[in-house]
Amino acid sequence: MELNEIIKPENLVYEKPRLMNENSMHYCPGCSHGVIHKLIAEVIADMDMEEKTIGVSPVGCAVFAYNYLDIDWLEAAHGRAPAIATAVKRLNPEKMVFTYQGDGDLAAIGTAETIHAANRGENIVIVFVNNAIYGMTGGQMAPTTLEGMPTSTCPYGRNIALNGYPLKISNLLAELEGTCLVTRQSVQTPAAVKKAKKMLRKAFENSMSGKGTSVVEFVSTCSSGWKMTPEKANKWMEENMFPFYPLGDLKNVE
Amino acid sequence: MAEDIKLMKGNEAIAHAAIRYGVDGYFGYPITPQSEILETLMAEMPWETTGMVVLQAESEVAAINMVYGGAGTGKKVMTSSSSPGISLKQEGISYIAGAELPCLIVNVMRGGPGLGTIQPSQADYFQTVKGGGHGDYRLITLAPSSVQEMADFVGLGFDLAFKYSNPAIILADGIIGQMMEKVVMPPFHKRRTEEEIIAECPWAVQGKTANRKSNVITSLELDPAKMEENNIRFQAKYKKIEENEVRYEEFFCDDAEYLLIAFGSSARICQKVVENARAEGIKLGLLRPITLWPFPAKIIAKYAGQVKGMLSVELNAGQMVEDVRLAVNGKVKVEHFGRLGGIVFTPDEVLDALKTLIIEN
Numbered sequence: 297m298e299l300n301e302i303i304k305p306e307n308l309v310y311e312k313p314r315l316m317n318e319n320s321m322h323y324c325p326g327c328s329h330g331v332i333h334k335l336i337a338e339v340i341a342d343m344d345m346e347e348k349t350i351g352v353s354p355v356g357c358a359v360f361a362y363n364y365l366d367i368d369w370l371e372a373a374h375g376r377a378p379a380i381a382t383a384v385k386r387l388n389p390e391k392m393v394f395t396y397q398g399d400g401d402l403a404a405i406g407t408a409e410t411i412h413a414a415n416r417g418e419n420i421v422i423v424f425v426n427n428a429i430y431g432m433t434g435g436q437m438a439p440t441t442l443e444g445m446p447t448s449t450c451p452y453g454r455n456i457a458l459n460g461y462p463l464k465i466s467n468l469l470a471e472l473e474g475t476c477l478v479t480r481q482s483v484q485t486p487a488a489v490k491k492a493k494k495m496l497r498k499a500f501e502n503s504m505s506g507k508g509t510s511v512v513e514f515v516s517t518c519s520s521g522w523k524m525t526p527e528k529a530n531k532w533m534e535e536n537m538f539p540f541y542p543l544g545d546l547k548n549v550e
Numbered sequence: 551m552a553e554d555i556k557l558m559k560g561n562e563a564i565a566h567a568a569i570r571y572g573v574d575g576y577f578g579y580p581i582t583p584q585s586e587i588l589e590t591l592m593a594e595m596p597w598e599t600t601g602m603v604v605l606q607a608e609s610e611v612a613a614i615n616m617v618y619g620g621a622g623t624g625k626k627v628m629t630s631s632s633s634p635g636i637s638l639k640q641e642g643i644s645y646i647a648g649a650e651l652p653c654l655i656v657n658v659m660r661g662g663p664g665l666g667t668i669q670p671s672q673a674d675y676f677q678t679v680k681g682g683g684h685g686d687y688r689l690i691t692l693a694p695s696s697v698q699e700m701a702d703f704v705g706l707g708f709d710l711a712f713k714y715s716n717p718a719i720i721l722a723d724g725i726i727g728q729m730m731e732k733v734v735m736p737p738f739h740k741r742r743t744e745e746e747i748i749a750e751c752p753w754a755v756q757g758k759t760a761n762r763k764s765n766v767i768t769s770l771e772l773d774p775a776k777m778e779e780n781n782i783r784f785q786a787k788y789k790k791i792e793e794n795e796v797r798y799e800e801f802f803c804d805d806a807e808y809l810l811i812a813f814g815s816s817a818r819i820c821q822k823v824v825e826n827a828r829a830e831g832i833k834l835g836l837l838r839p840i841t842l843w844p845f846p847a848k849i850i851a852k853y854a855g856q857v858k859g860m861l862s863v864e865l866n867a868g869q870m871v872e873d874v875r876l877a878v879n880g881k882v883k884v885e886h887f888g889r890l891g892g893i894v895f896t897p898d899e900v901l902d903a904l905k906t907l908i909i910e911n
Binding site for chain 1: 574575577603605607608609611612613615616617618619620622623625627641642645649755756757758759760763764765766767768769770
């Protein structure tokens with residue numbers, strides 16, 4: 297078949313989401329952030345909500361999320377995104393509001409803001425990217441770093457006696473009356489991406505129907521921080537992260 | 551229409567003025583001696599009348615970040631606290647200043663440092679006018695000395711904050727917050743519509759429409775050349791505020807041979823000191839800075855050529871006195887008198903200090 301025959305619009309099966317712009321991403325090869333950004337862009341566009349969506353970006357690798365998705369954004373101080381999103385949504389209830397946060401942002405410095413926003417049942421979406429490490433600052437221990445997992449601040453592996461236990465914060469959030477959806481997803485295979493997108497859409501729909509807080513955790517890789525090839529990082533995630541952070545819905549109120 | 555006059559506490563006046571001014575949101579956390587602000591707002595339920603959002607946050611840190619979020623959407627939002635809580639808010643205040651967002655903060659000061667006491671103090675002067683949080687930024691600082699000014703400065707604070715896209719703060723203390731006086735209630739203003747907000751604040755995060763680029767509220771700029779440009783822009787704005795927004799009050803200054811400089815509750819006490827001094831034949835005047843930043847340096851410099859000495863009277867160990875000395879630039883003797891840690895001076899103590907430190911020295 298001639299090339300011109302193939303590239304006809306009616307043959308189009310995949311395209312860049314219209315809300316993603318031409319800026320080159322700063323994320324490392326193999327990083328999960330790019331795929332998760334794409335899913336958010338697709339869901340907002342699918343729902344035809346781009347003129348009503350406000351994102352709150354974190355401190356961490358996704359601090360520049362606002363450079364890649366053409367929507368309105370607020371950039372939060374480290375950990376404070378759920379407090380910011382609380383006010384944005386309460387003062388502008390017709391808007392669709394989400395936070396995008398990493399494990400250090402959400403489960404260490406921002407634990408209070410996260411738990412209290414969820415406990416108030418704020419009608420927001422919390423997108424939680426858990427790669428068990430601080431990527432932006434160069435690979436330090438996160439609250440979700442697994443036992444025995446080496447990072448630059450636990451170079452001989454996370455020692456429970458010294459550092460405490462990895463925090464399953466989504467399990468905590470699922471216990472709160474204010475959450476309506478708490479789900480753990482991943483994006484390392486096409487099948488996982490498809491499933492994750494479905495749950496992300498549900499979360500955004502919940503936020504507009506006033507059901508309470510929705511949390512979508514993405515168990516993710518950090519090939520740079522983990523010092524692995526992207527392929528090996530995916531395999532390591534499946535073998536080590538998934539048993540401790542099992543995928544699936546922790547709570548899904550219909 | 552007859553004036554609407556009510557008797558109330560300074561803290562209550564802040565709450566009522568906020569509702570009447572058309573404030574969109576208040577986010578606070580209880581702390582003595584300012585909890586009546588949140589309590590009054592909750593009792594008034596303005597969400598039923600004006601649509602104002604009132605929320606008790608989980609911490610002062612969360613409350614100031616709620617203010618950041620609300621201000622980023624162009625809304626008129628505010629928070630209040632007292633000294634230890636204001637320390638917690640400093641991170642957020644620095645971000646708000648860095649993102650050039652308008653908002654109103656209220657500090658009803660108490661004695662410190664640390665948990666300190668719940669009694670009145672003015673020891674947060676440095677924190678408020680010299681920074682507090684990190685980075686080169688300024689807060690428009692209004693110092694009320696009456697319950698009336700607590701009410702009036704809510705509107706003035708928001709007007710200045712929106713005029714310059716900069717946070718403004720009301721720096722009161724436990725006396726002004728707790729004492730009751732009659733207040734001419736400010737008039738009711740309607741809250742702005744969404745269209746009015748978008749017209750007034752084209753930078754506001756309100757959802758990206760097809761006719762404009764994305765709006766992003768951030769204080770982050772990794773390129774140091776651009777970050778320096780941002781800082782130069784801030785400094786130009788601060789200079790404009792210093793040129794245009796200085797406010798002060800003069801009390802028996804015209805023929806004064808000696809001058810008291812005092813703000814807030816100290817200025818109220820110093821009015822009595824001036825009366826007592828004049829009864830003794832001492833030609834004493836009082837200059838009350840209303841804006842602590844921008845500081846009324848020019849008028850103080852002018853009086854440096856007229857008086858024999860100045861006494862900066864503050865409920866702290868000597869903070870504003872440094873700005874008075876900078877303004878005077880060695881032209882005349884400037885001393886400080888204060889009481890610390892929640893103790894309030896009497897007019898007699900101040901007059902004695904004036905005699906010992908200035909007149910007889």
